[in-house]
Each structure stands twice: as structure tokens, then as C-alpha cells.
Amino acid sequence: xxxxxxxxxxxxxxxxxxxxxxxxxxxxxxxxxxxxxxxxxxxxxxxxxxxxxxxxxxxxxxxxxxxxxxxxxxxxxxxxxxxxxxxxxxxxxxxxxxxxxxxxxxxxxxxxxxxxxxxxxxxxxxxxxxxxxxxxxxxxxxxxxxxxxxxxxxxxxxxxxxxxxxxxxxxxxxxxxxxxxxxxxxxxxxxxxxxxxxxxxxxxxxxxxxxxxxxxxxxxxxxxxxxxxxxxxxxxxxxxxxxxxxxxxxxxxxxxxxxxxxxxxxxxxxxxxxxxxxxxxxxxxxxxxxxxxxxxxxxxxxxxxxxxxxxxxxxxxxxxxxxxxxxxxxxxxxxxxxxxxxxxxxxxxxxxxxxxxxxxxxxxxxxxxxxxxxxxxxxxx
Numbered sequence: 001x002x003x004x005x006x007x008x009x010x011x012x013x014x015x016x017x018x019x020x021x022x023x024x025x026x027x028x029x030x031x032x033x034x035x036x037x038x039x040x041x042x043x044x045x046x047x048x049x050x051x052x053x054x055x056x057x058x059x060x061x062x063x064x065x066x067x068x069x070x071x072x073x074x075x076x077x078x079x080x081x082x083x084x085x086x087x088x089x090x091x092x093x094x095x096x097x098x099x100x101x102x103x104x105x106x107x108x109x110x111x112x113x114x115x116x117x118x119x120x121x122x123x124x125x126x127x128x129x130x131x132x133x134x135x136x137x138x139x140x141x142x143x144x145x146x147x148x149x150x151x152x153x154x155x156x157x158x159x160x161x162x163x164x165x166x167x168x169x170x171x172x173x174x175x176x177x178x179x180x181x182x183x184x185x186x187x188x189x190x191x192x193x194x195x196x197x198x199x200x201x202x203x204x205x206x207x208x209x210x211x212x213x214x215x216x217x218x219x220x221x222x223x224x225x226x227x228x229x230x231x232x233x234x235x236x237x238x239x240x241x242x243x244x245x246x247x248x249x250x251x252x253x254x255x256x257x258x259x260x261x262x263x264x265x266x267x268x269x270x271x272x273x274x275x276x277x278x279x280x281x282x283x284x285x286x287x288x289x290x291x292x293x294x295x296x297x298x299x300x301x302x303x304x305x306x307x308x309x310x311x312x313x314x315x316x317x318x319x320x321x322x323x324x325x326x327x328x329x330x331x332x333x334x335x336x337x338x339x340x341x342x343x344x345x346x347x348x349x350x351x352x353x354x355x356x357x358x359x360x361x362x363x364x365x366x367x368x369x370x371x372x373x374x375x376x377x378x379x380x381x
Contacts, residue, residue: 008083008084008085008086009066009067009068009075009079009083009084010042010043010066010067010082010083010084010090011067011068012067012068012069012070013040013042013064013066013067013068013069013076014069014070015038015039015040015063015064015069015106016038016039016040016041017036017037017038017039017106018036018037018038018039018140018143019034019036020034020035020036020037020136020139020143021033021034022034022139024101024132024135024136024139026126026127026128026129026132027128027129027131027132028126028127028128028129030126030127032101032108032126033115034115035101035107035108035136036106036107036108036112037098037099037101037107037108037136037140038063038098038099038105038106038107039063039096039097039098039099039140040063040064040065040066040067040076040096040097041094041095041096041097042065042066042067042082042083042090042094042095042097043090043091043092043093043094043095044094045094045144045145045146046094046381049094049144049145049146049147050148050150050379050381051092051093051094051150051379051381052093052094052095052096052141052144052146052149052150053088053093053094053095053096053149053150053151053152053153054096054097054098054137054141054149054151054152054153054165054173055078055082055088055095055096055097055098055153055154055158056098056100056133056137056152056153056154056157056158056159056161056162057077057097057098057099057100057154057157057158058154058155058156058157058158059156059157059229059282059285059286059289060229060273060277060282060285061077061157061158062077062099062103062105062106063097063098063099063105063106063107064076064077064097064105065077065078065079065082065095065097066078066079066081066082066083066090066095066097067079067083076097077358078358080358080359080360080365081360081365081368082095086369087365087368087369087372088153088372089372089376092376092381093150093372093376093381096140096141096144096146098136098137098140100128100133100136100285101128101132101133101136102125102128102281102284102285102288103281103285104277104278104280104281109121109125109278109280109281109284110122110123110125110209110278110280110281110284111212111278111280111281119210119212119213120210120212120213121280122209122210122211122212122213122280123208123209123210123280123283124209125280125284127284127287127288128284128288129288129291129292130157130160130161130164130288130291130292131164131168133161133164133288134161134164134165134168134169135168137161137165138168138169138172141172147172148171148172148173148174149165149172149173149174150173150174150175150375150379150381151173151174151175151176151177151372151375152165152166152173152175152176152177153176153177153179154177154178154179154181155179155180155181155357155358156179156180156181156323156324156354156357157181157285157288157289158179158181159177159178159179159180159181159182160178160181160182160289160292162176162177162178162181163176163178163181163183163294163332164292164294166306166308166309166310166311166313167294167305167306167308167309170308170309170310170311171310173311174311174312174375174378174379175311175312175313175314175375176309176311176312176313176314177313177314177316177368177371178313178314178315178316178329178332179315179316179357179368180316180317180318180321180324180329180354180356180357181324181328181329181332182324182328182329182331182332183293183294183295183302183328183331183332183335184292184293184294184295184296185289185290185292185293186328189289189323189324190290192228192229192232193286193287193289193290195228196224196225196228196229196282196286197225197282197283197286197287199220199221199222199224199225199228200218200221200222200224200225200279200282200283201218201221201283202221203218203219203220203221203222203279204218205217205218205219205220205221206218206221206279209279209280209283211279217274217279218279219274221279222270222273222274222277222279222282223267223270223271223273223274224270225282226269226270226273226274226277227266227267227269227270230266230269230270231266232322232323232354233323233353233354233355234352234353234354234355235320235321235322235351235352235353236320237320237351237353238320238351238352238353238355239262241351242262242265243260243261243262243265244261245260246260246261247259247260247261248260248261248264302331302332302335303334303335303336303338303339304339305335306332306335306336306339306341307339309336309339309341312341312342312343312344313332313336313341313342313343313344314343314344314345314346314368314371315329315332315333315336315343315344315345315346316329316345316346316347316348316357316364316367316368317329317330317345317346317347317348318347318348318350318352318353318354318356318357318364319347319348319349319350320350320351320352320353320356321350321353321354321356322353322354323353323354324354326347329345329347330345330347333345344371346363346364346367348361348363348364348367349363350364
């Protein structure tokens with residue numbers, strides 16, 4: 001049985017699956033007659049069910065946020081922040097982490113069976129929006145008897161979900177924690193996503209999204225998409241510090257094989273991702289990112305949009321994050337101030353780029369931890 005290197009691990013976790021037979025009508029107009037959500041939980045739900053925290057994952061994330069799975073030594077993707085005595089303290093909070101609808105790690109999505117055809121959904125799985133994820137998460141909360149979350153927390157695309165929760169279900173959360181995120185994508189970010197999608201869809205093994213029935217994988221396209229995305233997650237400083245211009249060997253090869261360490265790293269990341277993530281899910285998640293723009297329903301006035309919120313906010317950005325720059329977080333902060341909301345903002349110095357939200361940077365952890373202690377005290381948990 002794998003053990004954490006520290007005493008404050010949540011230990012070995014078994015994911016759970018919730019089956020929903022009530023139809024879910026999506027923003028696109030399509031309906032899922034039934035669906036499943038896979039999730040993990042850490043800590044204990046208190047008697048009045050007031051200590052629940054929802055963790056929303058980023059584009060390539062999933063429900064396994066903390067602890068270990070049986071036989072796997074790799075901890076969850078946010079294990080540094082979730083556990084006894086950690087920032088999101090499982091001695092105080094009941095933590096819920098869900099794989100988004102349309103994901104490829106156990107929730108209903110493109111890789112699961114379409115009951116109408118008996119084949120994997122593939123590209124027939126309907127597009128989803130962030131609003132659809134929030135709706136499905138709210139239904140899971142209902143199933144667990146959670147009327148109001150102590151906090152909804154997320155980074156990157158997860159931060160968009162935390163923001164959307166405050167607008168869509170303002171009465172169902174006390175705090176919203178939005179980390180390394182934005183109120184909508186810039187044209188540049190949409191362009192990056194389109195290049196990635198194009199690489200996947202032009203792969204000869206894509207088969208119009210029905211590659212699973214062909215026993216194929218659009219591996220080259222998915223690798224390229226991941227390599228491109230990975231470039232945007234790291235800062236120039238981080239790449240320079242990690243790789244510089246170091247080469248794999250002592251001699252120049254005069255060929256097009258990877259010779260620099262950074263090239264090898266990108267190929268490794270792309271190769272690994274292509275074996276663990278589904279291409280249709282990648283297309284679906286990037287489109288959800290592109291479509292996210294809650295202010296569009298409020299005459300493109302973000303302050304008017306956020307006037308719906310009744311919770312308190314923590315917004316965090318990182319100085320070298322150019323995918324979701326601090327200026328994008330500050331748009332959210334400015335709109336919250338204009339809407340007269342309670343908001344705390346931290347701009348963290350870091351050379352790690354967008355990936356900084358996953359890394360236990362001391363000042364980040366101190367700010368985040370202090371805020372979660374405030375949640376505990378305010379809610380008397």
C-alpha cells in the first residue's frame with residue numbers, strides 16, 4: 001500500500017460513482033438522458049453538512065486531487081494543498097473533487113458508451129459549457145445532502161467554474177476561490193486552443209472523432225496539442241532555469257531529432273499525455289474554455305454580472321503567468337470591487353508561469369492557508 005512521504009496525507013482513496021437518471025439539458029440544447037459522475041472525497045462531512053468544499057479541476061485535471069490510489073505511488077494533483085493540517089485542512093473540511101462531465105477519467109464523456117448506439121460516444125458526445133458542469137456538480141451536492149458549500153475552489157479552468165458558481169448558485173456557497181484564472185479567454189488563448197484542436201482533428205487516426213471503434217488513437221495530433229499547451233504553462237524564466245540551452249549529448253547531430261533537453265521534455269510530456277487523455281475530451285474542454293464569458297449575458301458588464309454573487313472571494317494570480325496573466329485576475333477583482341463585493345487579492349511573485357497554481361510556493365501557500373483559516377473561523381467549523 002503506497003504511503004505519503006508526510007504524515008499529513010489523506011491516505012489511500014477509493015473513487016466513488018454517482019449515477020443520475022434525471023435528464024440533464026445542456027446549454028447547447030442537447031440532453032443527456034442519464035450520466036455518471038466519478039468523484040473522490042477527503043475528510044468527514046459534519047453533522048449539519050456545513051463544512052463541504054468543492055474542488056474544480058483544470059483542463060487536463062480529474063477527480064484524483066489528493067491521496068493515493070491503491071497500488072499507485074503518485075499522489076493526487078493537488079496533494080500539496082489538501083490533507084490534514086494542509087491549506088485545505090481535511091481535519092476541518094469535507095473536500096469533494098469531481099471529474100467534469102465530458103471528462104475521460106470515469107465521468108460520462110466521449111469515451112463512455114452511448115446508450116443509443118452501444119458504441120463509444122466519440123465526437124457525438126454533446127458540447128458542454130462551464131454552466132453545465134456547475135449544474136451537474138450542484139446535482140451531486142444535492143445527492144450528498146450539501147445545501148451550501150463552505151467554499152468552491154479552482155485554478156485555471158477550475159477557477160472559471162468557481163466564478164460561475166458564484167453567479168449561477170449564489171445562495172449555495174459562502175466563499176469562492178479563483179486562482180490563476182480569467183473572466184474570459186483572450187483572442188490569443190482562443191488561437192492557441194484552435195491550433196491544438198486542428199492538430200488533433202487533422203491527424204489521420206482521428207476518424208471524425210470515432211477513432212475508438214477503429215481501435216485507433218490520434219496520437220500525433222494529441223502529442224502536438226499537449227506540447228503546444230505545455231509551452232503556455234511555463235514561463236520563459238522557468239524554461240530557462242529548467243533547461244537553458246542544454247543538449248542531450250556533447251555533439252551536434254545535424255538532424256531533426258530532439259537534441260536539446262527542452263525538446264526531449266516536450267516530447268516526453270506529449271507522449272505521456274497521448275496515452276492517458278482522450279482527444280475528444282481535449283477538444284470538448286478547450287471549447288468550454290473558449291465559450292466561457294459570463295458577462296456576455298449582462299451587456300458584457302462584468303460588474304453587473306458579479307452583482308449576482310453573495311459570497312466572499314479570494315483571487316490569486318502569478319506574476320509570470322502569461323496564459324492567464326495577473327491583469328486578467330485584476331479584471332475580476334476590479335469588477336468585484338465595483339459590484340461592492342468582499343474580495344481579497346494576492347499577486348504572487350513566481351517564475352513558474354501558469355503551473356504555479358499547482359506548486360507549493362511559500363507565499364502562495366501562506367496567503368491561501370490564511371484565507372482558508374478565515375473560512376474556518378467565520379463559519380465556526
